[in-house]
Amino acid sequence: MGLSLSRLIPGVLVACVAASAANAQIHTLYENNFESGRLGSEWTGPTSVDSHYQRYFSVFNGRYTNDTITLSLDPAPNPGAGKYNLYTLRFDLYVIDSWDGNNQAYGPDTFAVSLGNTKLFLETFSNQDTNQTYARRPDAGPYQMGFNNSWKDSIYRNIAVQFTAPQDQKLKLSFTGKNLQSMSDESWGIDNVRVRYESVPAPGAAALLGMGGLLAARRRRS
Numbered sequence: 001m002g003l004s005l006s007r008l009i010p011g012v013l014v015a016c017v018a019a020s021a022a023n024a025q026i027h028t029l030y031e032n033n034f035e036s037g038r039l040g041s042e043w044t045g046p047t048s049v050d051s052h053y054q055r056y057f058s059v060f061n062g063r064y065t066n067d068t069i070t071l072s073l074d075p076a077p078n079p080g081a082g083k084y085n086l087y088t089l090r091f092d093l094y095v096i097d098s099w100d101g102n103n104q105a106y107g108p109d110t111f112a113v114s115l116g117n118t119k120l121f122l123e124t125f126s127n128q129d130t131n132q133t134y135a136r137r138p139d140a141g142p143y144q145m146g147f148n149n150s151w152k153d154s155i156y157r158n159i160a161v162q163f164t165a166p167q168d169q170k171l172k173l174s175f176t177g178k179n180l181q182s183m184s185d186e187s188w189g190i191d192n193v194r195v196r197y198e199s200v201p202a203p204g205a206a207a208l209l210g211m212g213g214l215l216a217a218r219r220r221r222s
């Protein structure tokens with residue numbers, strides 16, 4: 001009995017998780033396209049808003065070089081026993097001017113996102129003929145969109161990062177550039193920042209639910 005249960009549970013678990021994902025409601029905790037031209041007090045660091053080249057970049061949160069800016073948010077409401085909040089951060093990244101990707105002499109030119117001290121995203125980007133770690137092509141670029149006329153620029157839309165967080169403290173999401181040169185040579189910005197969440201069953205709860213359902217089914221058959 002113990003053996004057959006343990007063999008069956010993985011399938012039951014998958015079914016439970018799939019059912020809950022289909023029913024789960026996705027809520028918006030935060031979204032900002034920065035078209036108002038100002039950052040709220042939820043943003044800290046050397047904050048700035050740029051509107052110089054709106055044809056490509058609209059109004060955005062930037063520009064920065066080797067800086068860290070932080071978005072602080074109250075966590076989503078407690079989802080209740082046996083559940084947790086699964087968050088998804090989405091944003092557009094503007095990679096501006098002469099980023100060198102993995103090049104060791106001029107880089108590696110890195111962009112990172114952290115939750116508190118935990119790295120959620122760490123990739124290099126290039127607007128040159130050099131390799132980068134981020135695995136997909138930009139949605140626009142690289143070509144000259146603005147700022148330094150000598151260098152191309154790129155737009156990566158809808159970068160998505162999933163995470164969970166403690167219920168009893170603020171979410172602190174940090175965005176950081178590293179190994180970059182001066183603002184006129186390598187800079188970045190972010191736009192269309194969205195934080196959404198859904199409450200999903202904790203794995204333990206799903207397994208228990210699955211086992212309960214299985215035992216009930218067995219009882220009915222016997």
Ligand SMILES: [Ca+2]
Pocket residue numbers: 033034035057058059060191192
């Ligand atoms: Ca914008």
Ligand SMILES: [Ca+2]
Pocket residue numbers: 096097144145146147148149150151152153
């Ligand atoms: Ca440029």
